[in-house]
Amino acid sequence: MNEAFFNLQSDKRKRIINAAMQEFVANGYTSASTNTIVKDAGISKGSLFHYFSNKKDLYLFLIDHTNIVIQDVYEAIDLEEPDLFKRLSKIGFAKMKIQQQYPQTFDFLTSVLNEPAEDVRQFAGEKLAAMQESGFNQLYVNVDWSLFKDTINVEKATEILNWTMMGFSEKYRNKLATFKDVGPELLEEWEDYAAILKNSYYKDHSQRRNGDESH
Amino acid sequence: MNEAFFNLQSDKRKRIINAAMQEFVANGYTSASTNTIVKDAGISKGSLFHYFSNKKDLYLFLIDHTNIVIQDVYEAIDLEEPDLFKRLSKIGFAKMKIQQQYPQTFDFLTSVLNEPAEDVRQFAGEKLAAMQESGFNQLYVNVDWSLFKDTINVEKATEILNWTMMGFSEKYRNKLATFKDVGPELLEEWEDYAAILKNSYYKDHSQRRNGDESH
Amino acid sequence: MNEAFFNLQSDKRKRIINAAMQEFVANGYTSASTNTIVKDAGISKGSLFHYFSNKKDLYLFLIDHTNIVIQDVYEAIDLEEPDLFKRLSKIGFAKMKIQQQYPQTFDFLTSVLNEPAEDVRQFAGEKLAAMQESGFNQLYVNVDWSLFKDTINVEKATEILNWTMMGFSEKYRNKLATFKDVGPELLEEWEDYAAILKNSYYKDHSQRRNGDESH
């Protein structure tokens, strides 16, 4: 990417990013038309290829750009919270809020994950993997694993939890798009799923709760 | 699709289906090249368009064709087995076996699910939804829900189970490709995940087991 | 053309001729589709190319076929009628009647006249020229040229007459298509045009008419 792109007026830069993401999401990498992008962004063909050396360069830039937005999610993780379920609730909802604010960014990420074009698949995969790993590393820092039953396989339990969260966000994806804000309804909905797993994962879950209540 | 395609020698028919699936998986609907397909299938351009009236027709045929393979999975469901976990184990492994035997078919299905091309998205979506629904309906027939704890939300618990199975197959997808056969290793692996959920879902899970032992 | 075509059942032969003419009229020689022709005629591709060695052969056959119909017009010329105007009226209306009965044949002739395809233009032109010449030769046999004013250039006057007849049929072409029969209305209409020219061409035209009136 040419540094000229950085020196652009913020407005024009955003128009280009949005137009490009939209087109890539709508048609995939190969079928996305640079003509459509420049038309939607209101710039000339020459300008686009002045900022980015080619279509691939533009695509990979967008992945990096997306990265920044995603980082915000992980930075929002409260490392002080030792209860994994509580922490995940927070991070999950941070993610959902961002998904609401930058729906395009998440759509783009999804489309990148399923991009078949050999030209970009490998590179995109590596970028996304690096992103995810750095995120996951933070995710489990300082988690209090002693809350888990001794008999449970913590790794596998965590995997189930992850798959459940992904399934949950996928399921509520459309609802999210129409909500103005991620409200307590969704939180409660999630707590239902979380309770099912927590019950299985945590030591003396009901007893302790009862004990709390007895005081 | 022209019935001429049905009357083709099985070998040629398979070559065409394989070449087309491969190309669609590798490049997506729009970017897939009919030139590449005919070259790989060893037929002429004219022949392809003799069998299928156009690219879209070919694509939709492949979805239907895939359907048949998938139906085999659901037909393998043992409706006599009332324990959902046991039943799911069976179907899951039936699915995996097919995935091993027809890896291309499953890759194609996945790529169809993420196909952005407006031209086929809607139709493909409807076909796949119909497929899935008919499958899901059979999935839960005669399940003994009384095994579940009264306090558990059975619907949500089932969702978690589904998401976990999907996550599991995704995770072992690559491993599966190299395995010669879906062996007991994988079964044991899955039982670990299943145990975690079963513990949460089923009534008196440990007690009953103890009770069994006491006799 | 293969003689097999002659041995065909009259019905099938007609279907082929009609389907072919229709398609050639609608799209011109080059763009006419043999696929459309065989579909409309209800025969197989192979049959068409069994009867005619190729598209061009079929086209040229249709011109010859048309010729036969046209000959009927010229054969209807009453060589006993020495008055050119009267004779032309008769032949003109014979032509119109045929045009009504075989509208397709005339549409085809017109389209052949304007066919740009190098492949058939020359040959078609020659055929049509031969047709027309043999027709014109008969047209003027035994005409009583002494009716014309001595001062008039008979050749040029005849040309004007021809152009006028052609313009007239073109003008009433559409009307003809809807008429059930070429009625006396059209005849009267034509007589108006004829009168204008006759007045200029024939000797003592007005005087004689005056003379008639004086009696």
Added chain:
Amino acid sequence: MNEAFFNLQSDKRKRIINAAMQEFVANGYTSASTNTIVKDAGISKGSLFHYFSNKKDLYLFLIDHTNIVIQDVYEAIDLEEPDLFKRLSKIGFAKMKIQQQYPQTFDFLTSVLNEPAEDVRQFAGEKLAAMQESGFNQLYVNVDWSLFKDTINVEKATEILNWTMMGFSEKYRNKLATFKDVGPELLEEWEDYAAILKNSYYKDHSQRRNGDESH
């Protein structure tokens, strides 16, 4: 049409127009090959479709372009000349001169008139009809109809005159193509035809001439 085409160097623009007209005349709308056009015009395929959004757009542009040339004919009409025959002579010869200078333009117009392709027939027909009407309207402005015999049907007489002129130009079409200039030979030739009709149309034609001579 893209305005880029207007900004082209006149030479290149002409090459494109000529190549396209030639190809359309030679093969008709549907069979005309854009490959041939670009090759003859010495431009790239991409350029042609940069100037014109598609083949149809190019074709319709050529009709409009032709229009301009034709307008010149009608603008050459001397509205001061009240004698229809004299006026027609002038316009006819203006037309012939243009036909000589832009033979391709007239060939193209003729081919458009007989174009069977549904895709362009209607639109082309409307354009040409509008052209012709505006031309015909001017043709008869200020004509001194009192020169005509009272007994003559002026409308029909005018039709005959038109058909004669059309026939005449058609007849001399080939000759015109070889002439360097429309010379007096042709004018005299036409006067012969005109005289035949004039004699029929105008009052006291010979007498008045005699009268003129007597003064």
Added chain:
DNA sequence: CATGAATGAGCGTTCATTCAT
């Protein structure tokens, strides 16, 4: 005699990218 599967050149059109202005 009749069929229709098979062919591959050719069609109109789109595309990312270059570069003179």
Added chain:
DNA sequence: GATGAATGAACGCTCATTCAT
């Protein structure tokens, strides 16, 4: 720096014709 005209390879698809059945 910004523009958009120019390119030609590649696209999906059609075609008249052949020939094994």
